[in-house]
Amino acid sequence: MLKNLLAAIILFTAIAGKAQTYPKDSAQLKLISNYILNNYHCYNDLRDLCKQIGHRISGSPQAEKAVYWGKEVMEKIGCDKVYLQEVMVPRWVRGEEEAFIIGQKGVRKPVVISSLGNSVGTGGKKIKAEIIQFNNIDELKLMDEKKIKGKIVFFNYRFDQMNVNTFDSYGPCVYYRWGAPSEAAAKGAIAVVIRSVSSAYDDKPHTGSMRYDKKYPSIPAVAISNVDADKLEQQLVKEKKVSFELRSTCEMLSDVKSYNVVGELTGTELPNEIICFGGHLDSWDIGEGAHDDGAGVVQAMEVLRTFKKLGIKPKRTIRAVLFMNEENGLRGGVKYAELAGKNHENHILAIESDAGGATPFGFSMTMSYERSEKVKSWLPLLRTYGIYNLDRSGGGADIGPLAQKFGTPVMELLPDSQRYFDMHHSANDVFENVHRRELCLGAVALTAMVYLVNVHGL
Amino acid sequence: MLKNLLAAIILFTAIAGKAQTYPKDSAQLKLISNYILNNYHCYNDLRDLCKQIGHRISGSPQAEKAVYWGKEVMEKIGCDKVYLQEVMVPRWVRGEEEAFIIGQKGVRKPVVISSLGNSVGTGGKKIKAEIIQFNNIDELKLMDEKKIKGKIVFFNYRFDQMNVNTFDSYGPCVYYRWGAPSEAAAKGAIAVVIRSVSSAYDDKPHTGSMRYDKKYPSIPAVAISNVDADKLEQQLVKEKKVSFELRSTCEMLSDVKSYNVVGELTGTELPNEIICFGGHLDSWDIGEGAHDDGAGVVQAMEVLRTFKKLGIKPKRTIRAVLFMNEENGLRGGVKYAELAGKNHENHILAIESDAGGATPFGFSMTMSYERSEKVKSWLPLLRTYGIYNLDRSGGGADIGPLAQKFGTPVMELLPDSQRYFDMHHSANDVFENVHRRELCLGAVALTAMVYLVNVHGL
Numbered sequence: 009m010l011k012n013l014l015a016a017i018i019l020f021t022a023i024a025g026k027a028q029t030y031p032k033d034s035a036q037l038k039l040i041s042n043y044i045l046n047n048y049h050c051y052n053d054l055r056d057l058c059k060q061i062g063h064r065i066s067g068s069p070q071a072e073k074a075v076y077w078g079k080e081v082m083e084k085i086g087c088d089k090v091y092l093q094e095v096m097v098p099r100w101v102r103g104e105e106e107a108f109i110i111g112q113k114g115v116r117k118p119v120v121i122s123s124l125g126n127s128v129g130t131g132g133k134k135i136k137a138e139i140i141q142f143n144n145i146d147e148l149k150l151m152d153e154k155k156i157k158g159k160i161v162f163f164n165y166r167f168d169q170m171n172v173n174t175f176d177s178y179g180p181c182v183y184y185r186w187g188a189p190s191e192a193a194a195k196g197a198i199a200v201v202i203r204s205v206s207s208a209y210d211d212k213p214h215t216g217s218m219r220y221d222k223k224y225p226s227i228p229a230v231a232i233s234n235v236d237a238d239k240l241e242q243q244l245v246k247e248k249k250v251s252f253e254l255r256s257t258c259e260m261l262s263d264v265k266s267y268n269v270v271g272e273l274t275g276t277e278l279p280n281e282i283i284c285f286g287g288h289l290d291s292w293d294i295g296e297g298a299h300d301d302g303a304g305v306v307q308a309m310e311v312l313r314t315f316k317k318l319g320i321k322p323k324r325t326i327r328a329v330l331f332m333n334e335e336n337g338l339r340g341g342v343k344y345a346e347l348a349g350k351n352h353e354n355h356i357l358a359i360e361s362d363a364g365g366a367t368p369f370g371f372s373m374t375m376s377y378e379r380s381e382k383v384k385s386w387l388p389l390l391r392t393y394g395i396y397n398l399d400r401s402g403g404g405a406d407i408g409p410l411a412q413k414f415g416t417p418v419m420e421l422l423p424d425s426q427r428y429f430d431m432h433h434s435a436n437d438v439f440e441n442v443h444r445r446e447l448c449l450g451a452v453a454l455t456a457m458v459y460l461v462n463v464h465g466l
Numbered sequence: 467m468l469k470n471l472l473a474a475i476i477l478f479t480a481i482a483g484k485a486q487t488y489p490k491d492s493a494q495l496k497l498i499s500n501y502i503l504n505n506y507h508c509y510n511d512l513r514d515l516c517k518q519i520g521h522r523i524s525g526s527p528q529a530e531k532a533v534y535w536g537k538e539v540m541e542k543i544g545c546d547k548v549y550l551q552e553v554m555v556p557r558w559v560r561g562e563e564e565a566f567i568i569g570q571k572g573v574r575k576p577v578v579i580s581s582l583g584n585s586v587g588t589g590g591k592k593i594k595a596e597i598i599q600f601n602n603i604d605e606l607k608l609m610d611e612k613k614i615k616g617k618i619v620f621f622n623y624r625f626d627q628m629n630v631n632t633f634d635s636y637g638p639c640v641y642y643r644w645g646a647p648s649e650a651a652a653k654g655a656i657a658v659v660i661r662s663v664s665s666a667y668d669d670k671p672h673t674g675s676m677r678y679d680k681k682y683p684s685i686p687a688v689a690i691s692n693v694d695a696d697k698l699e700q701q702l703v704k705e706k707k708v709s710f711e712l713r714s715t716c717e718m719l720s721d722v723k724s725y726n727v728v729g730e731l732t733g734t735e736l737p738n739e740i741i742c743f744g745g746h747l748d749s750w751d752i753g754e755g756a757h758d759d760g761a762g763v764v765q766a767m768e769v770l771r772t773f774k775k776l777g778i779k780p781k782r783t784i785r786a787v788l789f790m791n792e793e794n795g796l797r798g799g800v801k802y803a804e805l806a807g808k809n810h811e812n813h814i815l816a817i818e819s820d821a822g823g824a825t826p827f828g829f830s831m832t833m834s835y836e837r838s839e840k841v842k843s844w845l846p847l848l849r850t851y852g853i854y855n856l857d858r859s860g861g862g863a864d865i866g867p868l869a870q871k872f873g874t875p876v877m878e879l880l881p882d883s884q885r886y887f888d889m890h891h892s893a894n895d896v897f898e899n900v901h902r903r904e905l906c907l908g909a910v911a912l913t914a915m916v917y918l919v920n921v922h923g924l
Binding site for chain 1: 499500503504506627628630632665825827849850851852854855882884885901903904907910
């Protein structure tokens with residue numbers, strides 16, 4: 009009987025606690041949302057980043073400018089601490105690039121290319137060879153290497169339009185950008201052309217990271233647009249023998265000193281419990297890195313600004329991290345985890361926003377079952393802000409090392425993915441293609457999650 | 467005991483039935499989704515409608531072209547029946563329109579206007595008067611009519627950016643377009659200028675329907691863009707006395723014969739149980755009516771095409787309706803319900819798609835609790851296609867008369883609302899602002915819902 013009474017008391021206390029807490033949370037989240045949507049500082053920040061600095065590949069002068077810009081914005085917000093974490097980053101330079109498709113009777117047509125990130129160039133010399141098409145890696149692997157040797161391989165793998173979440177199509181596709189060039193080199197190819205990893209049917213090539221397998225020669229690798237890939241495919245059907253001529257000067261220079269930028273509001277009660285969240289400050293060297301990942305950067309800073317302006321003093325430490333070098337090295341993410349270890353920091357949660365600035369619909373989570381159930385219990389509060397999905401497992405690239413080294417619970421903001429790979433790593437990724445309200449709603453979702461974890465722990 | 471056994475058998479049958487049915491539903495929905503995303507016929511249809519016909523206000527030659535275009539598309543799909551429902555529609559013609567803002571020392575600045583739909587014009591004559599600003603209707607109602615008499619009223623009511631769903635901001639705003647002009651006339655104003663009902667901060671005025679209260683004089687009413695409204699507001703602060711000059715020739719002509727366009731696949735088992743779904747074929751006379759409501763029209767036709775191409779023979783009758791005159795009269799919706807009554811038709815569900823072609827996140831529903839619970843039981847199947855929200859009550863304008871007359875269960879597709887009112891009723895509402903995958907996902911959601919209601923009833 010006493011046991012039952014005790015159970016009843018515990019249950020009642022739990023329910024009463026919830027009833028007291030949730031209306032307060034609900035009111036506070038509405039203030040957060042109103043502040044962000046009505047002032048849209050993060051949108052203005054993004055305009056500054058995109059238009060005053062522009063694209064900012066690791067190690068570039070623009071990346072350096074972005075570091076000091078981020079630091080200044082967070083200082084102006086009035087963070088308790090703003091500091092830089094030094095990290096050496098690779099410095100890849102695109103230089104010049106041009107290519108021609110040479111058909112029957114020697115007809116030369118220029119084609120717009122984008123060298124893949126980290127690719128070697130042709131050293132400024134023209135290379136020219138017959139181009140040979142493979143629709144997937146199996147076709148290449150099954151072909152006798154004599155038929156490939158000395159040729160230029162065209163990977164014609166298409167972005168699958170049938171997945172509802174375009175990230176599910178990105179995965180298989182990205183292999184052709186990341187690893188397949190070395191597979192072609194293993195068979196004796198002298199260069200690789202890939203169909204852009206892109207959901208858009210347009211004339212813009214999309215770059216992105218590739219990695220050489222040191223066992224094989226490092227050969228130049230470039231992307232062409234979906235429209236040009238279709239044309240090339242048709243020309244190959246019609247003319248059978250088509251050549252590709254390439255000249256490029258891209259190269260990997262020595263590593264350069266750079267920085268992660270960190271800003272935080274120190275917890276009033278549990279300062280050693282850190283909730284970190286961020287995006288990456290570097291971008292590719294075309295477009296303006298607006299969705300990838302200017303959006304994540306300005307949303308992370310907006311969390312701090314919103315707490316500060318609304319006078320919410322976090323009981324735990326909340327920290328925005330603008331990571332350097334996500335795109336072609338992940339050195340910033342690795343360094344952040346290394347320093348977290350060295351400083352014996354206790355991260356109770358890390359959240360990444362690196363999937364663009366569109367309307368959010370959820371968060372992916374990798375954490376214990378109990379923690380994920382706790383987060384899911386907040387769904388009634390989050391649905392008001394369009395957050396319906398807390399199911400997918402996932403995290404993010406920059407916070408991956410934290411999760412791997414320390415088992416830190418991680419989350420990633422999930423924006424609607426339909427337009428993302430139209431723009432990703434291409435000249436389409438500019439400020440004008442980010443919608444103010446959509447970007448702000450991402451910041452609202454991120455701030456709401458940080459708010460709830462700060463109040464209730466994890 | 468027998469009763470318990472019976473109950474157990476019923477329960478078991480229900481569970482087994484579910485287990486058998488749902489995997490089949492799940493597989494079928496994936497085929498539906500794949501077909502639509504991979505072929506995107508509805509996107510191509512929308513291009514044809516927007517680019518070959520363009521905007522198509524009720525009673526216009528373009529609206530007539532759209533009727534025959536819709537009929538032809540549904541005939542090509544191979545519907546069992548395609549037919550027109552005759553309906554007399556209003557014919558409002560914009561004609562010419564120009565306006566100037568006249569400041570201190572007589573400085574005249576032209577301002578882009580858009581006469582509100584159904585508004586009278588100035589008969590081609592110039593009218594000019596002092597402009598007097600009201601931030602809301604209460605300010606007008608509280609002011610002595612002597613101060614308003616003979617003046618031009620400027621309703622400077624802003625779109626609330628703080629709502630997450632922009633439709634929640636549209637409601638209060640639209641009053642200033644629909645009803646407020648007559649309130650100004652009641653106080654003796656000679657014309658009304660409104661700040662556009664728009665979430666975008668740009669230089670495009672947004673039109674839309676207005677209605678005169680016959681008790682008061684019908685006075686011209688026009689919209690100006692958000693940018694121009696801000697400029698006017700600032701000028702009024704600075705110069706105090708500012709005049710507005712307007713010349714327009716818009717007018718309401720005699721009613722014109724037009725049509726709803728209906729296409730259906732006849733049910734194989736329960737042909738008298740009708741599931742209807744649609745959008746409206748008419749649009750405003752600026753832009754191309756791409757989101758409003760070309761999207762709904764092509765999505766409705768895509769449902770029929772998908773059933774047909776995948777060889778799914780519906781057991782109930784599924785019917786696409788392209789309604790005429792939603793924008794400035796709703797005559798098509800009223801006529802449809804009238805004919806449904808006359809023909810003793812049994813609609814088990816009507817679904818409207820008239821909230822744009824963006825990524826869908828749910829359906830609003832107005833129906834009995836039991837029916838809505840049945841629909842909600844399908845959520846696990848629908849979540850795969852981004853449909854998370856089946857909560858909001860709602861329906862649609864064109865299917866409203868069905869619901870009112872017969873209590874027909876109604877639903878409306880809910881696409882992400884962030885961009886919709888940037889474009890709605892303005893020159894921004896063009897094909898280029900519709901995203902292929904987003905539009906297709908709306909068609910997937912609509913087809914999935916029709917599929918499930920067809921299989922399981924409602």
